Amino acid sequence: xxxxxxxxxxxxxxxxxxxxxxxxxxxxxxxxxxxxxxxxxxxxxxxxxxxxxxxxxxxxxxxxxxxxxxxxxxxxxxxxxxxxxxxxxxxxxxxxxxxxxxxxxxxxxxxxxxxxxxxxxxxxxxxxxxxxxxxxxxxxxxxxxxxxxxxxxxxxxxxxxxxxxxxxxxxxxxxxxxxxxxxxxxxxxxxxxxxxxxxxxxxxxxxxxxxxxxxxxxxxxxxxxxxxxxxxxxxxxxxxxxxxxxxxxxxxxxxxxxxxxxxxxxxxxxxxxxxxxxxxxxxxxxxxxxxxxxxxxxxxxxxxxxxxxxxxxxxxxxxxxxxxxxxxxxxxxxxxxxxxxxxxxxxxxxxxxxxxxxxxxxxxxxxxxxxxxxxxxxxxxxxxxxxxxxxxxxxxxxxxxxxxxxxxxxxxxx
Amino acid sequence: xxxxxxxxxxxxxxxxxxxxxxxxxxxxxxxxxxxxxxxxxxxxxxxxxxxxxxxxxxxxxxxxxxxxxxxxxxxxxxxxxxxxxxxxxxxxxxxxxxxxxxxxxxxxxxxxxxxxxxxxxxxxxxxxxxxxxxxxxxxxxxxxxxxxxxxxxxxxxxxxxxxxxxxxxxxxxxxxxxxxxxxxxxxxxxxxxxxxxxxxxxxxxxxxxxxxxxxxxxxxxxxxxxxxxxxxxxxxxxxxxxxxxxxxxxxxxxxxxxxxxxxxxxxxxxxxxxxxxxxxxxxxxxxxxxxxxxxxxxxxxxxxxxxxxxxxxxxxxxxxxxxxxxxxxxxxxxxxxxxxxxxxxxxxxxxxxxxxxxxxxxxxxxxxxxxxxxxxxxxxxxxxxxxxxxxxxxxxxxxxx
Numbered sequence: 128x129x130x131x132x133x134x135x136x137x138x139x140x141x142x143x144x145x146x147x148x149x150x151x152x153x154x155x156x157x158x159x160x161x162x163x164x165x166x167x168x169x170x171x172x173x174x175x176x177x178x179x180x181x182x183x184x185x186x187x188x189x190x191x192x193x194x195x196x197x198x199x200x201x202x203x204x205x206x207x208x209x210x211x212x213x214x215x216x217x218x219x220x221x222x223x224x225x226x227x228x229x230x231x232x233x234x235x236x237x238x239x240x241x242x243x244x245x246x247x248x249x250x251x252x253x254x255x256x257x258x259x260x261x262x263x264x265x266x267x268x269x270x271x272x273x274x275x276x277x278x279x280x281x282x283x284x285x286x287x288x289x290x291x292x293x294x295x296x297x298x299x300x301x302x303x304x305x306x307x308x309x310x311x312x313x314x315x316x317x318x319x320x321x322x323x324x325x326x327x328x329x330x331x332x333x334x335x336x337x338x339x340x341x342x343x344x345x346x347x348x349x350x351x352x353x354x355x356x357x358x359x360x361x362x363x364x365x366x367x368x369x370x371x372x373x374x375x376x377x378x379x380x381x382x383x384x385x386x387x388x389x390x391x392x393x394x395x396x397x398x399x400x401x402x403x404x405x406x407x408x409x410x411x412x413x414x415x416x417x418x419x420x421x422x423x424x425x426x427x428x429x430x431x432x433x434x435x436x437x438x439x440x441x442x443x444x445x446x447x448x449x450x451x452x453x454x455x456x457x458x459x460x461x462x463x464x465x466x467x468x469x470x471x472x473x474x475x476x477x478x479x480x481x482x483x484x485x486x487x488x489x490x491x492x493x494x495x496x497x498x499x500x501x502x503x504x505x506x507x508x509x510x511x512x513x514x515x516x517x518x519x520x521x522x523x524x525x526x527x528x529x530x531x532x533x534x535x536x537x538x539x540x541x
Numbered sequence: 542x543x544x545x546x547x548x549x550x551x552x553x554x555x556x557x558x559x560x561x562x563x564x565x566x567x568x569x570x571x572x573x574x575x576x577x578x579x580x581x582x583x584x585x586x587x588x589x590x591x592x593x594x595x596x597x598x599x600x601x602x603x604x605x606x607x608x609x610x611x612x613x614x615x616x617x618x619x620x621x622x623x624x625x626x627x628x629x630x631x632x633x634x635x636x637x638x639x640x641x642x643x644x645x646x647x648x649x650x651x652x653x654x655x656x657x658x659x660x661x662x663x664x665x666x667x668x669x670x671x672x673x674x675x676x677x678x679x680x681x682x683x684x685x686x687x688x689x690x691x692x693x694x695x696x697x698x699x700x701x702x703x704x705x706x707x708x709x710x711x712x713x714x715x716x717x718x719x720x721x722x723x724x725x726x727x728x729x730x731x732x733x734x735x736x737x738x739x740x741x742x743x744x745x746x747x748x749x750x751x752x753x754x755x756x757x758x759x760x761x762x763x764x765x766x767x768x769x770x771x772x773x774x775x776x777x778x779x780x781x782x783x784x785x786x787x788x789x790x791x792x793x794x795x796x797x798x799x800x801x802x803x804x805x806x807x808x809x810x811x812x813x814x815x816x817x818x819x820x821x822x823x824x825x826x827x828x829x830x831x832x833x834x835x836x837x838x839x840x841x842x843x844x845x846x847x848x849x850x851x852x853x854x855x856x857x858x859x860x861x862x863x864x865x866x867x868x869x870x871x872x873x874x875x876x877x878x879x880x881x882x883x884x885x886x887x888x889x890x891x892x893x894x895x896x897x898x899x900x901x902x903x904x905x906x907x908x909x910x911x912x913x914x915x916x917x918x919x920x921x922x923x924x925x926x927x928x929x930x931x932x933x934x935x936x937x938x939x940x941x942x
Contacts, residue, residue, distance in 0.1 A: 131670030143561045144595050144603055153790070167565045176563050301811050362572065527544040 130194070130303070131259075131372045132234040137187045138365060139180060151362045152176045158369055173350050177358040181365050185323075188250070188302040189315050191335035193342025195349045196361060201226050201317025202354035203332030207294050207314055209348045210341075211262050213239035218256050219265035220247045222273055222408055222477030224296070225468045227265070227333040234425065244473065247277040248408060250285065266312075268294040269412070272424040272461045273399045273478040276408025279415055283311025291343075298322070298452070303375045304418040308337045314345075318357075321452025322421075324367040330359050374454070374490065378421035381496065382488040386423050388497050389491055394507050399424040422451060424461070427482040434507050435460055435482040444489075444496055451487035456496060459485045544614060545780070549732060553796045558603050558610040570790045571603045577924055600778045609762065610883040611796055612752075615731040616744050618764035622774045623789060627727065627747025628654050629782035630761025632662075634745055635692070637776030638721060638769065641667040644690040646682070648706055651725065652677050652697035652747075653893040657722045674904075675704045679714060686718050697734075697843070701888040701912040702905045703827045703852045704887045705836040708843060712740030727751075727879075733845045742766050750879030751849065753795050754802050758788045802881075802917065807846035809923065810915035814851050816924050822861070822931040824909065826853040850878060851913045859908035861934045866911070868933040869928035871918065879915035883923055886912040906926035 141150050152175055157168040168174050176499060178196050186194035197203040204227055211217070217231060221244045231242040247266055261371035264286055272479040278308075279295065286293040294314040301322045307315050317323055319331035334349075336342040356364070379402075386400035398405070401412035402419025412419060419521040427434050439447055445458035449465065459465060461479050468478070488496065544552060558568045571737035576595040578584040594603055609621040624630040635645070635658070647659060659670040673682045678807070682693075694717050697706040715722035724736035727747040736744050743765035746752060753760065761784075763773055777783065780896075807830075814828035827832070829840035829849025840847065855861045865885070866874055869938045872883045876891050886892060893906050901907075915923065 140560075141573075145576040146571050146573035146595070146603075147577055148571075150561070151570035151572055152561075152563065152565050153570050154567035156566045158560065158566055159563045159565075166562055168563045168565070176561075176569075244734075265552065309796060359570075362570075363646075389593070534889050 132187065134184070134187050134372070135369065137184050138181055138369065149177055149180050149362055149365050151358050153358050164421070168472075171358065172353050172355055175355075175358050175361070177365075178356055178361040178380070179357070181361045181368075184365060185317075185333050185369060186335055189297070189335040190302075190306055190308050190336050191315065191342070192339045193336050193346065195333070195334045195336075195345050196319070196356035196364070197332035197349070198356055199330050199358075200320055200332035201230065203299075203316045203318075203334045204230060204296070205354070206334055206348045206352070207316055208235055208240070208263075210292065210344055210351070211235075211240050214260060215240055215262040216258060216260040217242040217263045217265050218247075218253060218261055218291075219244050219273075220267050220270055220277065221245055221473065222267075222270045222275060222466075222479065223265070223469075224267060224271050225466045229468050231265075242495045246275070247282065248275045250278065250281055253282065254285060257285075257291070261289065261291050264291055264293045265296075266293065267299070268305075268415075269299050269401055269408070269420055271299065271465065272459075272483065273420060273474070274401050274406065274420070274424065276401060276411045276415075277308040278306055279305075279312060279410055286313075288310070299420050299422055300418075301371065301375050301418055303372050303417045304379075304420065308335065310415055310439075311342060313337050318452075319364055320450060322375055322378070322451075323371060324364045325371065325453060326363075326367055326453065327450065327453035329363045329367070331356050331360055331364055337442060339443065347500065358429065375418065375421070377490055378452075378488055379418040379506065381490070381493040382423055382486075383419060383423040384493050385488055385496060385500065386419075388500065389425050392427075392480070392504060394427055394504055396426050396428045396482075421488045423486045424483055425486075426480045426484070428483045429508070430463060432460065433479040436483050438484065438503045438507040441506045443503075444491055444497055444499040445486060451485075453487070454490050456489035456491055457487040459487075461485050547614075549615060549801045553611065553799055555706040556607070556614055558607045568604065568607055568790065568793065571598075571786050573602075573786070574598050576762045584933075586609050595799075598786060599781050599783050602783075602786045602789065604786040604793070608784070608789045608793045608796075609764075610791060611760055612746075612764055614730070614765045615735075615796070616726070617731075617737045617765040618744060619734050620770035621762055621764035622770055622777060623748075623784040623808070624761035624763070624777065625782045625784055625788075627661055627745070627749055627761035629777075630745045630747070630763050631655055631725070632658055632694035633780055633782055633788055634723070634743060634763045634773050635663070635668075636780075637773040639663075639668050639691055642689055642694075643668050644687045645670040646685055646693045647672055648675055648695035648697075648699070649673065650702055650704060650706075651694070651696050652700050652889075653895060655696075655725070657895065675699055675702075675706050679710055682711070682714055683904070686714070686720070690718065690720055692723055693720045694723045694725075696728065698728045698829055698848055698850065698905075700728065701850070701852055701886070701892065701910065703728075703829060703834075703848070703850050705829060705839045705843065707839055708736060708741070714742065715742075718857040723765075725767075728846060728848055728850055730803060733799050733807075733848060734843050737765065739755045739843075745795040748768070748792055749877065751803060751806070752799065752879075753792055754799070754879060754881060755795065756877060756882065758791050760784050760788050760792055760844060803849070805917055806849035806915060809917065809920045810849045810851060811847055812920045813913070813915050813923055813927065814847075817851065817853055817927065820928075820931055822865075822934040823857050824854040824856055826851065828852075849915045851915065853911055853913070854907060854909045855911060855931070855934050857909070857934050859889075862889075862909045862911060865930050865934045868930035870929070871922060872913070874931075878912070880914065881917045881918035882917060884914040886914070888912050 182194040293312045295312045298318045315335045316335040390398045445456045605623045695706045723743045724741045903935040
């Protein structure tokens with residue numbers, strides 16, 4: 128049976144009414160026959176029938192023993208870090224998502240959990256960083272925003288040898304393209320807000336555990352700490368996942384065409400996209416991913432954020448916003464937005480240059496998207512050098528004006 | 542104790558769908574367009590109306606069923622059906638029960654959009670309407686009954702004049718001439734008045750008003766005799782003006798607090814009415830539970846309390862009315878009513894704006910008439926707001942004098 132058919136078969140028909148859509152059990156509590164005697168549900172923080180449909184579906188998608196839905200992607204990441212104890216160490220991918228970086232550095236460092244950041248696309252660097260205290264490998268592949276690829280199968284071998292848990296943030300690839308548990312990972316997390324829910328209308332997160340033992344631990348923290356996903360958002364997410372395969376395929380198809388267009392453009396210095404042979408992870412991505420994804424980053428020969436801003440300002444189809452993975456195309460400037468919390472040197476080392484633009488390619492007609500980029504790129508070269516002065520004098524980079532996009536830039540959202 | 546013997550408040554709270562196998566405390570939201578069947582035979586039997594089961598949400602849905610079951614108990618009606626708006630409830634009810642050549646006898650003081658259906662849509666289908674005044678005598682109304690009259694219809698209290706129609710009197714006429722007696726009970730809600738107990742065959746509601754009570758949902762219901770509701774159901778499920786499950790779920794929740802909300806609405810409205818009655822800038826005022834209301838005794842007989850709508854005329858004519866509406870700061874300027882937030886409306890230019898001047902004046906909708914839907918804010922704050930707005934009216938009037 129195909130993946131898509133199997134997926135749809137995992138969304139149950141309501142046994143009471145025959146309803147073909149999943150009922151929204153918008154209830155806080157469940158009636159008990161006697162103290163502790165219930166029908167499998169007692170309180171919606173612990174368990175809820177609508178959320179359970181989503182959790183079972185996601186466990187199926189990622190081929191794990193248990194799935195757990197959280198109120199945001201960050202809450203899902205947080206649940207995994209709670210598996211560690213004070214004194215434990217994490218080895219994390221260097222160009223880590225800014226929100227995860229903030230969680231590790233500003234929250235968990237306080238509790239004695241130390242994180243080392245290494246370029247995990249080079250496994251020798253990972254091995255060098257391992258200490259007797261290393262308990263968790265934290266991987267994003269492809270990474271955000273330069274789309275570096277980490278060899279999950281090889282890394283999982285190292286993890287097993289050293290008794291280290293391997294957790295993969297699979298938000299960019301989605302289980303349609305890559306199944307980290309099948310490649311040896313122990314845990315998968317998702318910002319469900321992105322491709323899984325898919326319509327930019329839900330904030331949600333997910334953890335899938337490979338073994339029943341790990342699933343029990345995550346279940347404990349989910350209930351004990353309580354950052355669960357509500358029934359209505361669970362319903363919306365199930366609805367999103369029903370079309371995940373078709374959406375994701377189309378997203379990737381559009382992205383491939385756009386990446387090829389950008390690579391041929393004279394203003395563009397580098398295009399980061401795992402579906403291009405020029406990308407360092409091209410071969411590896413082809414082995415462990417079914418599709419190359421729908422996030423593209425590129426920077427400019429004139430590597431100044433002002434030039435990038437001029438392009439962003441003139442894009443009409445790509446809206447300036449945090450987040451990614453929705454139906455509508457988005458653009459962001461990582462150095463000012465998602466990766467603003469990274470230290471300057473770590474940011475530059477990760478390839479997040481001042482002119483790096485990240486695209487989340489949506490489902491508009493791809494020719495319209497290419498025309499939009501073509502037109503906006505013309506403005507990238509017309510920025511007069513003397514205006515550079517103005518930018519340097521700006522007191523706070525967070526208030527750099529975007530005349531066409533009155534967005535208040537905040538610290539890293541995604 | 543059967544649910545029919547329970548008191549109003551208990552019925553409003555405890556009427557709920559059969560629990561699913563999970564024993565949930567609050568009803569699930571069945572956001573589903575269709576329902577599945579065990580086998581071909583069970584599907585055939587449902588479509589042949591031999592057995593009852595949910596099949597398609599345009600026909601019925603567990604959430605709308607819960608809402609209707611609850612409202613049937615509250616209105617003491619046998620059956621009901623829910624609609625996407627109050628106007629859908631009115632249109633579908635009349636269109637399902639009447640045919641070309643039939644005649645409607647209606648009170649003239651009814652909602653402007655209902656007048657629109659009677660005067661602009663039904664005549665094309667050869668259904669015509671005659672009107673009687675809310676104060677008409679039994680003889681005057683009977684004179685309007687024709688051989689082809691099928692329905693007698695009214696709203697009470699009326700919109701926007703807050704006048705009353707004697708339900709007992711109208712029921713006598715209906716029974717004597719074999720007419721269907723239909724009442725729009727939106728202003729009173731079943732908590733204040735149950736027309737079925739006065740002999741009504743059918744009750745319709747804009748559930749958008751006090752039943753939702755929080756300005757969130759548009760919805761309508763028709764409740765009454767089983768045989769009538771079945772005809773309305775068969776018509777409406779084809780027309781497709783059915784209520785969405787999510788809206789039905791919200792409305793069923795709203796009914797749980799209807800009695801406490803309406804108690805406070807009425808308490809606030811009486812205090813506001815007493816304040817307005819003594820205000821220099823107010824020419825006349827009507828509120829059913831003020832002793833000055835010409836039909837105060839009838840109001841006491843029909844209604845548990847006075848409701849939340851006050852009609853009053855300000856000094857200074859149209860200019861005074863505009864000045865007042867422009868000057869309120871707390872009250873909302875809107876055409877809805879029955880919200881937690883107090884609302885001022887100018888009927889002559891909004892809800893009843895499509896009527897001619899003569900038609901409006903015949904039903905008491907003068908240019909200086911204000912309809913006030915009293916909300917659940919603190920009554921002192923409301924009175925302060927109305928007082929300062931009325932001062933603007935007085936100043937203008939004085940200036941002119």
